[in-house]
Amino acid sequence: MSGQATIYDVAARAGVSISTVSRVLNSPGSVSERTRRKVLATVDELGFTPKPDAVARARRGVGRIGVIAPYTSYPSVARRLRGVLRAAGDGPLEVVLFDQESAVESTSPLLSSLPVTGRLDGLIVVSLPLDGTVADRLTALRLPAVLIDVRHPGFDSVFTDDDAGGRLAAGHLLGRGHRRFGFLGEARRSDRYVSPSWLRLGGYRAALAEAGRDLGDGAVRLVRHRAGEAVAAARELLSREDHPTAVFASDDVLAAAVLRAARDLGLDVPGDVAVVGFDDGEVAEILGLTTVRQPLEESGHAAMERLIQQLGHRTAARETALGLELVVRATT
Incomplete structure (x- = not known):
């Protein structure tokens, strides 16, 4: 039946209504996980491709690449996208964007249903983890996919070492003679995903411990990626009598929240408190923020280049590690 299946066939075989099949494909969040998987x-079993998508795929000489990422959650993702688009250039590729909330805040099933509709010839996944079910389905469908900022066995990936980034920040602050340290990062809702923020905290904590400095739980604040919550948490941290004299934030936006809290409390930066961010985005340059630079545009460019290679000729998956760099500015 491959290539000839209809939505009616899918509904009959799955034992659900046609409208349920439609919701699974177009609005997966409105369907239970059990029904969606069925x-x-x-x-997959019937090889069903919705008609409009089959027509789109029939356009000769055009490859449709999906890029799924938490665009509205992090400014850094837009910079990765610039690299993707630069690598795509003027070639016969159509890049389609899919926005999904940060993996630390959402259990949205968008990623789990995205590839099956037949709309895509390749997929780039940015800062969103693959669970086993999604990975198995991508493999079964033979859809070329490259991961950015995450890794999964059997998939191409482009990433940086977040643990090493935390260690870079700790080493710099230790070298400045600090003895009391703090951390502001993004909270996570699920233990199924180890976020970059959590990995950066791990490297930071480990490097401090190796130097004989303790980063107790009272010196760590984890919040949703919201400006108001971040400023409030930073203000609470810096209001302590024994407040940290050095704070590492897991990205530049959260570091900006620390700077705002320090200003509100009348603390001098870096005299009373030093601040280090992560990413080296435009906000870091504007604020004169010391930060750990990761190659965001380069990661997007490398991922698209690798995906284009895989579209031409499938080869064994490979992992590409990109380096980090500490950029020292006025906040330390």
């Missing part, structure tokens, strides 16, 4: 398994 319908998607049937879609």
Whole structure:
């Protein structure tokens, strides 16, 4: 039945209504996980491709690349996208963007259902983890995919070492003679995903411990990636009588929140408190923020280049590690 299956066939085989199949493909969040998996398994089994997408795929000489990422959650993702688009250039590629909330805040099933509709010839996944089910389905569908900022066995990936980034920040602050340290990072809702923020905290904590400095739980604040919450948490941290004299934030936006809190409390930066961020985005340059620079545009460019290679000729998956650099500015 491959290539000839219809939505009616999928509904009949899965034992659900046609409208349920439609919701699974177009609005997966409105369907239970059990039903969604059953319908998607049937879609794969029958080789079903919705008609409009089949027409789109029939356009000769055009490859459709999907890029799924938490665009609205982090400014850094837009810079990765610039690298993707630069690598795509003027070639016969159509890049389609899919926005999903940060993996630390959402359990949205968008990623789990995205590839099965037949709309894509390749996929780039940015800062969103693959669970086993999604990974197995991508493999079964033979859809070329490259991961950015995350890794999964059997998939191409482009990444930086977040643990090493935390160690860079700690080493710099230790070298400045600080003895009391703090951290502001992004909270996570699920233990199934180890976020970059959590890995950066791990490297930071480990490097401090190796130098004989303790980063107790009272010196760590984890918040949602919201300006108001971040400033409030930073203000609470810096209001302590024994407040940290050095704070590492897991990205530049959160570091800006620390700077705002220090200003509100009348603390001098870097005299009373030094601040280090992560990413080296435009906000870091504007604020004169010391930060750990990661090659955001370069990661997007490398991922697209690798995906284009895989579209031409599939080869064994490989991992590409990009380096980090400490950029010292006025806040330390």
